[in-house]
Amino acid sequence: MFDNREHARHQPPLRWDHSPVGSVIFRFVLLLAVCLFNRAVPAADGQQVREKLRETFSKLDSDENGNLSLEEYVGKDMNVQRRTRDFRVFDLNGNKSLDFGEFSAIPGSFPAQFRGAIPDPFDFLLEQSARAMDLAYGDWDKNPTQQIDDRTFVINFAASISPDGVRRYDSSMQSLADADGNGRVSREEARRFLKIQLGILAPDGTVLREPNGLVLFYPRYNHLDVNKDGTVSREEFIEKDWRKNAGEVFDNGDLNKDGKLTMQEYANPGWISYEDVVGKFLNHDTNYDGKLSSEELATFSPENRVKHLPYTIPQFDDDGDNFLSLAEFQFTMFANRICWWEKNFVDSNRDGTLSFDEFTVDATPIDLIRRLYFHRLDGDGDGKLSDTEFEFSRKPSDEFHLIPLDGSAFQILHSDDEYVFCGSPDQSPDGKTILCDGRRGGESLSSQQILRIDLEGDKKPTPILEGMMPVWSPDGKQFCCSRNRPESGIWLADADGSNERKISDGWGAQWSPDGQWIAFTDDGGVWLYEVKTEKKKEVLTKAANPYQYIYYNAAWSPDSRRLCFKGTKNVGAEIASIDVLADDPDLQVHFASEHTFDNALTYSADGKSLFFSLYTDDTKKRLVHELKTEQGAKPVPLKNLKPDVSYSNVALTQDGKSLIATAHY
Numbered sequence: 001m002f003d004n005r006e007h008a009r010h011q012p013p014l015r016w017d018h019s020p021v022g023s024v025i026f027r028f029v030l031l032l033a034v035c036l037f038n039r040a041v042p043a044a045d046g047q048q049v050r051e052k053l054r055e056t057f058s059k060l061d062s063d064e065n066g067n068l069s070l071e072e073y074v075g076k077d078m079n080v081q082r083r084t085r086d087f088r089v090f091d092l093n094g095n096k097s098l099d100f101g102e103f104s105a106i107p108g109s110f111p112a113q114f115r116g117a118i119p120d121p122f123d124f125l126l127e128q129s130a131r132a133m134d135l136a137y138g139d140w141d142k143n144p145t146q147q148i149d150d151r152t153f154v155i156n157f158a159a160s161i162s163p164d165g166v167r168r169y170d171s172s173m174q175s176l177a178d179a180d181g182n183g184r185v186s187r188e189e190a191r192r193f194l195k196i197q198l199g200i201l202a203p204d205g206t207v208l209r210e211p212n213g214l215v216l217f218y219p220r221y222n223h224l225d226v227n228k229d230g231t232v233s234r235e236e237f238i239e240k241d242w243r244k245n246a247g248e249v250f251d252n253g254d255l256n257k258d259g260k261l262t263m264q265e266y267a268n269p270g271w272i273s274y275e276d277v278v279g280k281f282l283n284h285d286t287n288y289d290g291k292l293s294s295e296e297l298a299t300f301s302p303e304n305r306v307k308h309l310p311y312t313i314p315q316f317d318d319d320g321d322n323f324l325s326l327a328e329f330q331f332t333m334f335a336n337r338i339c340w341w342e343k344n345f346v347d348s349n350r351d352g353t354l355s356f357d358e359f360t361v362d363a364t365p366i367d368l369i370r371r372l373y374f375h376r377l378d379g380d381g382d383g384k385l386s387d388t389e390f391e392f393s394r395k396p397s398d399e400f401h402l403i404p405l406d407g408s409a410f411q412i413l414h415s416d417d418e419y420v421f422c423g424s425p426d427q428s429p430d431g432k433t434i435l436c437d438g439r440r441g442g443e444s445l446s447s448q449q450i451l452r453i454d455l456e457g458d459k460k461p462t463p464i465l466e467g468m469m470p471v472w473s474p475d476g477k478q479f480c481c482s483r484n485r486p487e488s489g490i491w492l493a494d495a496d497g498s499n500e501r502k503i504s505d506g507w508g509a510q511w512s513p514d515g516q517w518i519a520f521t522d523d524g525g526v527w528l529y530e531v532k533t534e535k536k537k538e539v540l541t542k543a544a545n546p547y548q549y550i551y552y553n554a555a556w557s558p559d560s561r562r563l564c565f566k567g568t569k570n571v572g573a574e575i576a577s578i579d580v581l582a583d584d585p586d587l588q589v590h591f592a593s594e595h596t597f598d599n600a601l602t603y604s605a606d607g608k609s610l611f612f613s614l615y616t617d618d619t620k621k622r623l624v625h626e627l628k629t630e631q632g633a634k635p636v637p638l639k640n641l642k643p644d645v646s647y648s649n650v651a652l653t654q655d656g657k658s659l660i661a662t663a664h665y
Contacts (some may be wrong), residue, residue, distance in 0.1 A: 350441025508552020
């Protein structure tokens with residue numbers, strides 16, 4: 001039986017902040033509602049089923065009082081246990097009888113899409129979320145014509161679900177909230193937005209949760225759509241589906257027989273794209289007690305879903321009886337197929353816990369439901385998930401790969417279990433040492449250390465100075481770097497990290513090959529520091545360049561004449577170079593893209609090529625590419641890379657024969 005107290009004690013607060021000084025806190029409880037389902041099925045079929053159900057109900061109702069007692073419902077059925085269990089589970093109002101609505105919700109000999117409705121906890125989550133929103137915006141329900149600035153709405157929503165109350169802006173979320181694109185969010189749009197955030201409705205309007213307990217396996221459609229054109233071809237379906245008769249299954253779902261499966265066809269309740277939550281619950285309740293034990297949950301397939309078992313009973317068992325009722329089961333990750341809960345969640349900062357930001361699911365915009373599950377799983381309430389509260393893996397340590405330019409196999413040059421994050425490698429002039437920046441698991445970027453790695457020794461990184469992006473002087477006696485503390489700016493230090501001194505404001509120092517200059521960015525422009533005279537000059541002003549931001553980790557040409565950098569624009573970014581010694585900077589654009597690419601660049605020894613890492617659609621990784629400096633050249637990925645990693649921080653070795661790059665798993 002459904003209890004209106006279930007789910008109340010574990011739900012997190014939803015705070016709709018609409019001013020810096022106030023917030024509204026609500027806890028979610030379970031909605032009791034019974035209605036009948038007849039969406040998206042032929043009217044004739046639905047009518048026939050209802051008539052058959054009514055006929056069956058009337059035959060069982062021997063005293064003709066409009067309700068079925070336990071004795072009437074069980075009747076002469078041989079499986080008394082099963083019938084008794086069904087009676088108790090679907091006696092939704094607890095009056096020890098079944099009315100026709102309750103009776104019609106019980107799975108039987110007719111297709112699931114014709115069943116009556118059962119209470120869905122997510123319906124009440126919607127109502128409570130909407131009520132909190134109404135109160136936060138000054139009783140919005142009493143002033144329904146009021147509209148909220150879309151940007152303000154999104155920022156306030158993000159703050160309301162963040163464990164830390166962080167206010168942030170998300171443009172993709174903004175488009176979901178402001179459906180008509182007029183820059184304002186109406187109450188109707190806000191309610192639709194909440195449905196999307198709770199996994200009740202897809203962004204395109206597809207209903208994901210049916211009143212009868214069917215839940216659309218929404219992320220599977222994106223999985224089947226290999227080329228991401230918005231439809232699933234027969235070939236794509238056969239490639240991704242596990243069934244031997246996948247072609248036949250596709251043909252049954254392709255209602256208009258055009259060889260493509262649209263989302264509307266996929267979301268046909270009579271097809272195979274729905275999870276029957278009620279049916280699964282009953283089928284796995286093998287002892288007919290109306291509850292699921294941990295042993296019964298363990299029989300679920302696929303097996304990778306069973307990994308959630310250790311914390312499902314403790315965190316979703318609201319009444320503490322060590323079993324799951326149907327109401328409790330509906331809320332679990334076993335039953336809610338809005339996303340791939342079976343994915344490998346990763347502790348990306350390697351602090352031994354999973355933060356809310358690391359508790360990411362997929363591209364489905366369900367931040368609110370993500371917050372609900374995170375809060376539910378966080379049994380001790382410390383704002384993070386331990387490995388006993390949720391299963392996750394640690395991100396493997398970064399590696400430095402040595403990538404020969406002759407195409408021969410890459411080598412793992414360095415990896416460390418303590419300083420698990422590493423970047424900005426620079427090889428010493430004698431080739432024996434690497435300087436890089438790095439940090440331990442759980443530490444922030446502000447804790448970056450400059451590390452020294454002896455390539456001829458044990459290769460154990462030794463911290464020598466707090467800072468980042470170190471670059472050797474050509475004589476190997478000093479290095480320059482960027483530091484946040486004790487003062488932000490460009491610093492010099494001796495090779496062992498001693499005698500450090502600040503030489504300028506700015507960021508991203510790069511020592512020229514001839515040793516005369518240190519280039520860096522400051523105030524939107526490019527500057528040079530002359531080592532001999534200790535004077536600096538601006539060689540590209542902010543007003544004279546077309547970029548919103550010029551990135552650090554720029555590259556000097558071998559002749560110390562040109563400086564190459566990444567610059568971002570309103571849309572996309574460019575790789576450009578300037579002549580730093582001429583009166584005219586002679587800005588040249590070598591590459592422009594809307595794809596993500598790394599800001600670390602390096603020239604080949606002859607100056608005819610640039611190397612950097614660029615995201616590719618086919619691999620979904622950033623691969624090291626070579627770009628000829630000649631006009632019109634296009635970047636080409638190197639072939640001798642590790643296939644399952646993304647690369648960044650590309651640097652040329654001193655002999656000019658190889659690259660050193662950071663490999664991220």
